[in-house]
Amino acid sequence: MMRRRNTATKEAVMAVLTNSGRAMSQDAIMKQMDVDANRATIYRILNRFCEDEVVHKIVADDGKQYFAVCVKCDDVTVPRDHFHFRCTKCETIECLPANVEYSVPEKYTVQQMNCILIGICKDCS
Amino acid sequence: MMRRRNTATKEAVMAVLTNSGRAMSQDAIMKQMDVDANRATIYRILNRFCEDEVVHKIVADDGKQYFAVCVKCDDVTVPRDHFHFRCTKCETIECLPANVEYSVPEKYTVQQMNCILIGICKDCS
DNA sequence: TTAAGTGCAAAATCTTTGCAAATGT
DNA sequence: ACATTTGCAAAGATTTTGCACTTAA
Numbered sequence: 001m002m003r004r005r006n007t008a009t010k011e012a013v014m015a016v017l018t019n020s021g022r023a024m025s026q027d028a029i030m031k032q033m034d035v036d037a038n039r040a041t042i043y044r045i046l047n048r049f050c051e052d053e054v055v056h057k058i059v060a061d062d063g064k065q066y067f068a069v070c071v072k073c074d075d076v077t078v079p080r081d082h083f084h085f086r087c088t089k090c091e092t093i094e095c096l097p098a099n100v101e102y103s104v105p106e107k108y109t110v111q112q113m114n115c116i117l118i119g120i121c122k123d124c125s
Numbered sequence: 126m127m128r129r130r131n132t133a134t135k136e137a138v139m140a141v142l143t144n145s146g147r148a149m150s151q152d153a154i155m156k157q158m159d160v161d162a163n164r165a166t167i168y169r170i171l172n173r174f175c176e177d178e179v180v181h182k183i184v185a186d187d188g189k190q191y192f193a194v195c196v197k198c199d200d201v202t203v204p205r206d207h208f209h210f211r212c213t214k215c216e217t218i219e220c221l222p223a224n225v226e227y228s229v230p231e232k233y234t235v236q237q238m239n240c241i242l243i244g245i246c247k248d249c250s
Numbered sequence: 251t252t253a254a255g256t257g258c259a260a261a262a263t264c265t266t267t268g269c270a271a272a273t274g275t
Numbered sequence: 276a277c278a279t280t281t282g283c284a285a286a287g288a289t290t291t292t293g294c295a296c297t298t299a300a
Contacts, residue, residue: 058186059184059185059186059187059188060184060239061183061184061237061239062184063184063188063189063190064188065188083227083229085229085233088236096229096230097230098227098228098229100225100227100240101226102208102223102225102242103223104208104210104221104223104242104244105221105222105247106247107246107247107250108210108242108244108245108246108247108250109244109245109250110242110243110244111213111243111244111245112186112242112243112244113240113241113242113243114185114186114240114241114243115225115238115239115240115241116238116239116240117227117229117233117235117237117238118235118236118237118238118239119229119233119234119235119236119237120233120234120236121232121233122230122231122232122233125232125233125234
């Protein structure tokens with residue numbers, strides 16, 4: 001296992017994610033950061049966060065990756081086991097409290113999920 | 126509303142989708158087709174199918190678009206209201222019979238969904 | 251000191267688009 | 276006839292990678 005270092009960029013990425021409380025794209029994160037950083041670096045930081053399981057990644061129906069810190073990241077049996085919601089008006093993506101309840105046919109094993117509901121959020125309705 | 130025409134390419138795309146019974150990427154569809162066609166054309170055909178609601182599109186966690194004809198396409202209240210399953214071994218994506226049961230907080234409206242379970246399918250387990 | 255992190259530029263993917271030519275009805 | 280469909284090539288967008296340089300510990 002790799003020994004992580006603390007860097008300003010890493011802190012900045014985490015700060016942005018933490019206080020947005022939402023799932024954000026690399027692009028959106030970069031725009032909000034108070035320190036300059038390279039795109040590739042941000043992706044690398046985000047991917048390291050995912051490896052370390054302090055952030056989870058979801059892929060939205062636009063094909064883009066979004067990253068979120070989530071209290072629910074701890075203590076789950078299946079990664080990303082909750083619904084995400086993308087609002088088509090404000091274009092924000094957030095983690096919903098509800099866990100995904102699923103049932104699969106015989107002999108299927110679920111290891112992961114990526115579930116997004118799309119519509120209008122409370123702030124836009 | 127646009128008047129659709131029948132073309133060999135369109136038929137070929139539909140034939141491939143129908144008898145695969147799975148969700149396929151443009152790439153995979155093209156490889157299976159018995160007539161030559163341009164990539165862009167295939168995308169355009171697929172998007173027309175989606176408009177006409179004879180095919181539905183899902184975006185998998187690899188960020189790619191997959192297209193499927195599905196009996197469940199008829200008569201649904203919310204588009205793509207069933208789970209999809211991606212097998213990490215055989216890399217196929219299929220529609221599962223189970224509908225997605227969800228609950229959202231107050232004032233949220235769901236118009237669409239994109240839900241994928243990832244794991245090992247019956248054929249690979 | 252030295253492994254981990256970064257910047258830059260380039261590559262790799264996937265998807266869409268503009269336009270002129272071809273074709274179904 | 277003429278609106279729809281197609282091919283081609285180019286553009287767009289997002290994400291990853293190789294490599295040399297920098298930096299945290």
